[in-house]
Amino acid sequence: MAGVPVPVPLDRDAVCELDAADPLAGVRERFVLPLDLIYLDGNSLGALPAAVPAHLYDVVHREWGKDLIRSWNSNGWWEAPLRVGAKLAPIIGAHSNEVVVCDSTSVNIFKLAIAGMRLRPDRRVILAEGGTFPTDHYMLASVAELLGVELRIVPTADLYAAITDEVALVSLTNVDYRTGAIHNLEAVTQLAHDVGAVILWDLAHSAGVLPMNLHDAGADLAVGCGYKFLNGGPGAPAFCYVHEALQDQISQPLPGWLGHVRPFDFEPSFDVAPGMARLLTGTSPILSLLALDAALDAFGDVSMQQVREKSMALTELTLRLVDERVGDSGFGVVSPLDPQLRGSQVSLSHPHAFAITQALIARGVIGDFRTPDILRLGFAPMYVRYVDVWDAVTELDEVMQTKEYLLDRHQARATVT
Amino acid sequence: MAGVPVPVPLDRDAVCELDAADPLAGVRERFVLPLDLIYLDGNSLGALPAAVPAHLYDVVHREWGKDLIRSWNSNGWWEAPLRVGAKLAPIIGAHSNEVVVCDSTSVNIFKLAIAGMRLRPDRRVILAEGGTFPTDHYMLASVAELLGVELRIVPTADLYAAITDEVALVSLTNVDYRTGAIHNLEAVTQLAHDVGAVILWDLAHSAGVLPMNLHDAGADLAVGCGYKFLNGGPGAPAFCYVHEALQDQISQPLPGWLGHVRPFDFEPSFDVAPGMARLLTGTSPILSLLALDAALDAFGDVSMQQVREKSMALTELTLRLVDERVGDSGFGVVSPLDPQLRGSQVSLSHPHAFAITQALIARGVIGDFRTPDILRLGFAPMYVRYVDVWDAVTELDEVMQTKEYLLDRHQARATVT
Numbered sequence: 001m002a003g004v005p006v007p008v009p010l011d012r013d014a015v016c017e018l019d020a021a022d023p024l025a026g027v028r029e030r031f032v033l034p035l036d037l038i039y040l041d042g043n044s045l046g047a048l049p050a051a052v053p054a055h056l057y058d059v060v061h062r063e064w065g066k067d068l069i070r071s072w073n074s075n076g077w078w079e080a081p082l083r084v085g086a087k088l089a090p091i092i093g094a095h096s097n098e099v100v101v102c103d104s105t106s107v108n109i110f111k112l113a114i115a116g117m118r119l120r121p122d123r124r125v126i127l128a129e130g131g132t133f134p135t136d137h138y139m140l141a142s143v144a145e146l147l148g149v150e151l152r153i154v155p156t157a158d159l160y161a162a163i164t165d166e167v168a169l170v171s172l173t174n175v176d177y178r179t180g181a182i183h184n185l186e187a188v189t190q191l192a193h194d195v196g197a198v199i200l201w202d203l204a205h206s207a208g209v210l211p212m213n214l215h216d217a218g219a220d221l222a223v224g225c226g227y228k229f230l231n232g233g234p235g236a237p238a239f240c241y242v243h244e245a246l247q248d249q250i251s252q253p254l255p256g257w258l259g260h261v262r263p264f265d266f267e268p269s270f271d272v273a274p275g276m277a278r279l280l281t282g283t284s285p286i287l288s289l290l291a292l293d294a295a296l297d298a299f300g301d302v303s304m305q306q307v308r309e310k311s312m313a314l315t316e317l318t319l320r321l322v323d324e325r326v327g328d329s330g331f332g333v334v335s336p337l338d339p340q341l342r343g344s345q346v347s348l349s350h351p352h353a354f355a356i357t358q359a360l361i362a363r364g365v366i367g368d369f370r371t372p373d374i375l376r377l378g379f380a381p382m383y384v385r386y387v388d389v390w391d392a393v394t395e396l397d398e399v400m401q402t403k404e405y406l407l408d409r410h411q412a413r414a415t416v417t
Numbered sequence: 418m419a420g421v422p423v424p425v426p427l428d429r430d431a432v433c434e435l436d437a438a439d440p441l442a443g444v445r446e447r448f449v450l451p452l453d454l455i456y457l458d459g460n461s462l463g464a465l466p467a468a469v470p471a472h473l474y475d476v477v478h479r480e481w482g483k484d485l486i487r488s489w490n491s492n493g494w495w496e497a498p499l500r501v502g503a504k505l506a507p508i509i510g511a512h513s514n515e516v517v518v519c520d521s522t523s524v525n526i527f528k529l530a531i532a533g534m535r536l537r538p539d540r541r542v543i544l545a546e547g548g549t550f551p552t553d554h555y556m557l558a559s560v561a562e563l564l565g566v567e568l569r570i571v572p573t574a575d576l577y578a579a580i581t582d583e584v585a586l587v588s589l590t591n592v593d594y595r596t597g598a599i600h601n602l603e604a605v606t607q608l609a610h611d612v613g614a615v616i617l618w619d620l621a622h623s624a625g626v627l628p629m630n631l632h633d634a635g636a637d638l639a640v641g642c643g644y645k646f647l648n649g650g651p652g653a654p655a656f657c658y659v660h661e662a663l664q665d666q667i668s669q670p671l672p673g674w675l676g677h678v679r680p681f682d683f684e685p686s687f688d689v690a691p692g693m694a695r696l697l698t699g700t701s702p703i704l705s706l707l708a709l710d711a712a713l714d715a716f717g718d719v720s721m722q723q724v725r726e727k728s729m730a731l732t733e734l735t736l737r738l739v740d741e742r743v744g745d746s747g748f749g750v751v752s753p754l755d756p757q758l759r760g761s762q763v764s765l766s767h768p769h770a771f772a773i774t775q776a777l778i779a780r781g782v783i784g785d786f787r788t789p790d791i792l793r794l795g796f797a798p799m800y801v802r803y804v805d806v807w808d809a810v811t812e813l814d815e816v817m818q819t820k821e822y823l824l825d826r827h828q829a830r831a832t833v834t
Contacts, residue, residue, distance in 0.1 A: 032482045034483045034485070041485065041486045044486050045481075045486045047482075048477065048478075048481050053474075053477050053478060053482075056473065056477060056704070057470075060465065060470050060708075061449075061470060065449045065451070065464075065465040065470075066451045068458065068464065068783065069458045069461050069783060070783070072651075104673070104698060104699025104700055104701075105699055106671065106673035106674070106698045106699030107524060107671060107673075107698055107699060110670075110671055131685075134674050134677070134683050134685060134687075135673045135674040135699065137685055137687075138672040138673060138674065138687045139671070139672070139673070142670050146563045146564075146670060147563075153685075178683075227700070233481055233703070234480075234481055234488070234489075234494060234700070234702075234703035234704070235699075235700040235701045235702040235704075235706070236702065237702060253527075253563060254523065254524060254527055254556070254559065255555040255556070255558075255559055256521070256523035256552045256556070257523070257550075257551050257555065260551070260555075264788065266550070266551050266788055267551060268547065268548070268551060268570075270555045270558065281524055282521025282522055282523030282524060282552065283522075283644070283651070283652040284652045285652040285653065285702035285704075285705035286652040287650055287702075287704045288703070288704045289652070289702075291477075361487070366485065366487070368486065371681065371682055371683055
């Protein structure tokens with residue numbers, strides 16, 4: 001287990017010892033967690049940071065209710081997209097002037113994919129990886145249609161070789177939502193730059209859990225999600241990153257008044273704002289944005305390196321316990337076995353994965369199912385304990401022993417799960 | 418004054434009588450309003466509806482904090498964009514299956530402008546009116562560039578004559594943000610249809626204050642704002658309307674996974690959802706969306722016809738009192754004098770409009786300034802009283818008598834106001 005000594009024999013008390021020695025143990029108190037749950041879905045919706053409710057109370061009652069329209073100036077609403085972006089920047093290894101928070105990840109992919117293509121007007125190929133999160137592909141297909149260029153989607157095995165000097169833009173997800181496999185951000189950025197291509201990273205499953213150095217790696221463009229490992233709340237606004245060396249060349253397709261250099265002059269022609277403000281489109285959803293603002297305070301003094309070490313230890317422990325305790329129940333391991341290549345999740349395949357996920361949820365172990373046959377367990381190291389892994393695998397063991405997943409109520413597929 | 422008998426002589430007591438007789442007087446209790454303000458900026462940011470804080474408390478503590486990811490199903494987060502859209506629909510005269518709440522007004526203009534152009538692939542002109550809200554023009558210019566078509570912006574005086582059979586899409590604002598002038602929705606929709614053009618209405622300054630019948634008028638497409646007269650909170654999500662007869666033909670340029678017919682099958686190719694779900698892109702900002710949800714309950718039993726009658730009476734009273742009490746102070750009336758042609762605002766021009774606005778704000782009368790020389794006063798009939806008009810004009814009279822607007826502190830222009 002990466003960096004963490006594994007006790008032998010491995011029993012629940014020994015696992016509790018790991019928590020006692022965990023340098024991040026105290027960070028868990030920064031979150032509100034239901035006592036009756038083991039929450040292994042922070043990669044889908046991060047838990048509620050304890051600082052958020054009081055902050056939102058103030059935003060609603062005082063800022064909206066009493067200060068009303070004046071809050072745009074007096075309470076800093078205008079600056080919030082850039083200010084929250086600057087707060088987020090160190091978590092992803094960006095400079096404070098390289099990040100803005102706005103819109104959804106999907107909308108931001110559209111903006112930056114077109115902006116990226118416009119940086120290489122002489123090339124006509126967008127390269128993407130097959131099997132990754134579908135919105136990225138839908139958006140890129142729309143960009144390709146609008147620009148009249150080719151979207152080339154290749155299988156993972158062929159991906160790196162497909163980064164050629166035909167390619168204008170490489171659009172790639174840092175950590176795969178389904179398998180948890182990591183693309184090395186520095187190395188693949190270099191591959192793209194070696195052939196003169198621009199790279200756009202989707203950090204949805206890595207921001208807040210994987211240490212990264214976007215700026216020093218020379219990454220051109222990136223988007224990421226506010227509501228997974230950043231804990232910004234359901235549908236929290238997403239973020240855009242643009243390397244400062246490129247910002248003045250960026251032309252994005254959704255230019256709104258807030259991206260204008262003088263928004264309150266209401267000028268008929270668009271005169272783009274300097275820096276990251278040019279990525280702004282319309283008015284930000286302030287309540288959701290300021291929930292993310294308060295949520296990011298939980299990262300304050302936290303070392304991303306320690307987060308990564310605990311993340312690797314949690315997923316290693318999970319794989320070991322799954323092997324030892326339910327190894328004969330028909331599970332396959334979909335995630336990379338090398339912890340260095342694995343994000344903060346463990347994906348297990350099983351023919352009954354859907355029903356097993358439902359049976360676990362009924363027992364208070366919240367993971368999720370991903371089509372066609374994957375039980376996905378996510379680990380947010382800031383609030384998931386080693387003992388949670390032990391208890392989750394214990395419940396999984398009981399689900400497999402009792403075969404309760406065969407009950408009708410666990411088999412029933414809702415339209416949306 | 419439209420429909421409301423005007424007392425003679427007109428003094429403060431007489432104006433209070435108008436409030437006593439106001440059928441909407443009780444609706445004011447549905448809002449939290451600071452005691453020390455006269456708030457005439459609900460057309461910029463609607464006041465806080467009293468139902469919102471308790472609802473948000475529950476959403477944050479129980480739905481996010483305790484139910485966590487399960488809330489997407491158990492608390493109806495998935496359905497919220499369409500459910501809140503259906504709640505909003507009667508306010509704008511749409512059918513419940515014709516509205517979805519998502520993204521910002523700006524982003525939705527982009528989606529529907531491209532969708533509208535794709536309905537008329539044989540035509541190559543987008544027609545818009547000069548001088549309206551600049552984001553609409555920036556977005557339309559971007560659409561025109563991406564599609565390789567012409568954006569034709571014409572002065573208001575030439576607008577109706579410019580609706581010819583060259584035009585694919587007429588993009589028009591129902592109520593002008595600066596002057597308050599109304600375009601007749603039914604009549605101009607008919608003008609567009611007479612020449613085979615599609616019409617896209619921006620309802621930012623009319624939704625929630627002007628009775629309209631989008632469906633019966635045959636309006637094709639519309640967008641609108643959640644945070645002005647709908648009181649959804651700062652940066653509340655916007656809405657899209659598409660006439661049900663057109664929905665199955667709509668192809669929009671920001672197709673996200675939530676617009677897929679089977680979002681949780683994570684299919685590599687985009688198979689569009691039926692109905693308005695196809696306008697969805699990424700995950701909605703749930704906190705902001707559910708604030709709007711609760712805010713719309715304030716409309717419950719309110720007659721939009723009564724809202725309109727009070728709106729016309731409030732603006733008529735304002736114009737009469739401005740004329741009687743500060744008529745010799747150099748103000749011009751920018752808004753249409755005919756109340757039938759005027760939205761729920763009064764725009765006054767003055768060489769010192771900026772400083773006068775600041776001086777009024779310092780006295781607790783909140784209106785806003787719009788470049789180059791406009792003092793804009795907005796009237797939300799659900800919570801603005803006739804006596805507020807009297808008191809606001811009294812303060813304006815004092816500002817003009819004292820010439821306090823000439824003080825340095827009122828002259829200073831912030832970068833953003």
